[in-house]
Amino acid sequence: MSPRRSYDQYCSAARALDAVGDRWTLLIVRELLAGPRRYTDLHADLPGVSTDVLASRLKDMEREGLTTRRRLAPPGAVHVYELTPRGEELLPVLEALGVWGAGELGERRPTDAVRAHWFALPLLRALRAAGASEGLVEVRLEEGDFHLRAGAGDGPVYGHGRAPEEPGARLEMDAATCAALSRGELDLRDAVREGRVAVTGDGTAAKALRET
Amino acid sequence: MSPRRSYDQYCSAARALDAVGDRWTLLIVRELLAGPRRYTDLHADLPGVSTDVLASRLKDMEREGLTTRRRLAPPGAVHVYELTPRGEELLPVLEALGVWGAGELGERRPTDAVRAHWFALPLLRALRAAGASEGLVEVRLEEGDFHLRAGAGDGPVYGHGRAPEEPGARLEMDAATCAALSRGELDLRDAVREGRVAVTGDGTAAKALRET
DNA sequence: CGGCATCCGTGACGATACTG
């Protein structure tokens, strides 16, 4: 977000908004929290952003030290963008926005785009609230799959698609259940009890969720 | 912030940015966390905002349920703007932005405006870290005074000027010390020990800060 | 005088087209 125009205020919140307050910037961070991504993939998961604005933001963010651009080793040799450690520190900001925004979420509007991994942080909170936030958790939705690294200190907090290794827990639910969990209207343990969330796996998270 | 243009994404963070992502909106919230304020005072403590944008934001925020406009009882009969409970729930968002932005604060630039109460949330964090976040605390800086309601569940978290009643603790420090505390480079207890922060009062917070 | 509304110049944004 770095608005080209700084607020010029000696205030840490204003400084943060100088860096990440521009339109799209924090949503780009949300995308990169899933790990390194290519330009085209970012563009696909940020419906509405124009190509020039996305390119411009990625440059701004690199200048600000939020992201780096890296060329993958051949074969492939494509460019990927990823968060720096400093960029990853924005996770609490997205968390706070997500908690507050849950109250604004409501029902899905016809004009709303959806991606499975947009539910990653809300579900991570639900897991934390249920005392089941440990290890690798795979989540399967109609919109697609993603996985959570629940106790991870560094590196991506979540990722696209199925878990790269056998996860400690696998969750499967429908869109309505996922939305209700995200809005905080439904408790994860209750949802499991009512059979709205199917839990498999034998990690500590799976066991914690299954015990009534 | 409510960008006139919604992101149209079924994601709680995106919804939050729809509501508070516009330029100036979160800084207006920062100002209103100090309690009800008049248009002119808001304009004075938000250097750089143009009159029409401020008026427009205040209308947007009222539409979104973040603020209310109220006419004070005569004499005076001026309008004041204040946060709704929903608007006050944005405190964690400003907290998270402030924590992250502390790393961007650095030295004060010649172009930077300053207001004493912009240090309220950083100092509240410093008090919390020092285990002295209870009761009414008055802070005196060169730039001006403000007070903190450290344990307050509802209502304004901080206010302008001196404390309305006798505070449990009174802190006095210079600008450099306050900035170092805000950046997290200096520990409040250390600062007290070194005499960079003068503590008076006999509340639990004052006692906690004075005991080495 | 406080609280805006209006006007205007500049820049940011979004859509589309195009290029290496």
Add this chain to the structure above:
DNA sequence: CAGTATCGTCACGGATGCCG
């Protein structure tokens, strides 16, 4: 695939004027 170029529109910032 990964952007750059172009362009119309709208948001922003600054100044000024109006109105209770």
